[in-house]
Amino acid sequence: TSFALSKPFTESLITWFKPSYIVTHCNFFSLQHNAKVAVLGASGGIGQPLSLLLKNSPLVSELSLYDIAHTPGVAADLSHIETRATVTGYVGADQLGDALKGCEVVVIPAGVPRKPGMTRDDLFNTNATIVATLADACARHCPQAMICIISNPVNSTIPITSEVMKKHGVYNPNRVFGVTTLDIVRANTFVAELKGLDPARVNVPVVGGHAGKTIIPLISRCTPKVEFPADQLSALTGRIQEAGTEVVKAKAGAGSATLSMAYAGARFTFSLLDAMNGKEGVVECAFVRSEETECKYYSTPLLLGKNGIEKNLGLGKLSVFEEKLVAEAMDELKGSIKKGEDFVANMK
Numbered sequence: 001t002s003f004a005l006s007k008p009f010t011e012s013l014i015t016w017f018k019p020s021y022i023v024t025h026c027n028f029f030s031l032q033h034n035a036k037v038a039v040l041g042a043s044g045g046i047g048q049p050l051s052l053l054l055k056n057s058p059l060v061s062e063l064s065l066y067d068i069a070h071t072p073g074v075a076a077d078l079s080h081i082e083t084r085a086t087v088t089g090y091v092g093a094d095q096l097g098d099a100l101k102g103c104e105v106v107v108i109p110a111g112v113p114r115k116p117g118m119t120r121d122d123l124f125n126t127n128a129t130i131v132a133t134l135a136d137a138c139a140r141h142c143p144q145a146m147i148c149i150i151s152n153p154v155n156s157t158i159p160i161t162s163e164v165m166k167k168h169g170v171y172n173p174n175r176v177f178g179v180t181t182l183d184i185v186r187a188n189t190f191v192a193e194l195k196g197l198d199p200a201r202v203n204v205p206v207v208g209g210h211a212g213k214t215i216i217p218l219i220s221r222c223t224p225k226v227e228f229p230a231d232q233l234s235a236l237t238g239r240i241q242e243a244g245t246e247v248v249k250a251k252a253g254a255g256s257a258t259l260s261m262a263y264a265g266a267r268f269t270f271s272l273l274d275a276m277n278g279k280e281g282v283v284e285c286a287f288v289r290s291e292e293t294e295c296k297y298y299s300t301p302l303l304l305g306k307n308g309i310e311k312n313l314g315l316g317k318l319s320v321f322e323e324k325l326v327a328e329a330m331d332e333l334k335g336s337i338k339k340g341e342d343f344v345a346n347m348k
């Protein structure tokens with residue numbers, strides 16, 4: 001029997017089955033790309049599985065793992081995996097500069113996660129300083145790198161990163177991303193569950209920010225097209241907005257989403273690397289500097305290219321329900337952005 005492999009399936013084969021073998025023996029796939037990627041916060045709940053997924057990708061040739069603890073062990077462990085990416089662990093502030101030298105992409109999941117009853121903004125006091133310190137090091141040691149921030153509250157940590165880069169005169173708004181991919185991943189999964197679809201084939205753009213009601217899924221723009229009665233649409237939207245809290249509650253004090261976040265962080269990083277390698281038509285949503293709404297930073301679908309954001313595809317056409325969600329999120333989003341900017345303005 002013969003059958004045609006679907007594209008996602010062939011891609012997953014390439015990702016999961018001995019990429020080094022495929023790279024060596026199937027030149028027509030042209031997968032041999034070189035990219036040095038750093039993970040800052042690599043020993044954490046997200047950092048470890050994210051580093052594993054990156055180590056497993058033929059798109060990565062060097063993996064630089066930084067944390068304030070445990071990275072030598074994580075790096076030694078990952079370095080035994082039979083893929084070509086070389087892995088180096090760096091531990092403590094003294095080694096941060098070396099970890100970043102020559103990096104094209106830096107992914108940052110460093111910082112504390114939520115416990116039950118906490119909002120993402122409750123993490124601000126701890127994580128603002130951590131992200132500012134790491135952004136400062138990026139500005140000094142790899143100012144051209146793509147910086148992907150996972151650390152919460154994303155609605156404030158992106159303005160913080162941008163302001164720190166500005167202070168060093170190296171800010172490029174096309175290269176600083178707040179990773180909101182997990183919201184898209186969750187929206188795709190929940191829509192697929194309700195409609196009996198294959199989640200790999202569902203795509204729901206999610207715009208706005210990355211906290212509670214600032215997370216705005218555009219179900220009206222889902223592909224394939226789906227319809228829900230008003231009450232179900234409202235419940236689905238609420239579930240996507242509070243999906244992070246669902247995990248925080250289920251983990252009962254042991255942290256927030258780590259495995260699904262590692263998957264989402266890897267998906268975003270691979271999209272970025274694909275686009276940097278010249279693949280055309282790569283689109284991901286991310287929280288970035290934006291002129292698309294009255295908010296200075298906003299997540300919308302972005303066409304990615306060799307230099308980061310190639311084109312902001314904007315909000316596009318919204319339903320009346322979605323327009324209301326966008327309007328209702330503005331004040332909170334503006335407040336979180338200002339809080340991040342003020343933090344850097346007041347830094348010594």
Ligand SMILES: NC(=O)c1ccc[n+]([C@@H]2O[C@H](COP(=O)([O-])OP(=O)(O)OC[C@H]3O[C@@H](n4cnc5c(N)ncnc54)[C@H](O)[C@@H]3O)[C@@H](O)[C@H]2O)c1
Nearest residue numbers: 041043044045046067068109110111112113150151152182
């Ligand atoms: N963007 C999203 O969708 C999303 C989803 C889930 C979690 N998060 C956020 O990701 C962050 C990490 O979550 P986690 O579950 O991995 O937490 P974790 O506590 O398991 O891991 C965090 C890691 O950061 C390290 N760290 C702390 N300070 C550091 C510093 N100054 N430099 C380098 N590393 C440092 C810690 O040692 C630890 O290994 C949290 O802020 C969480 O809220 C974001």
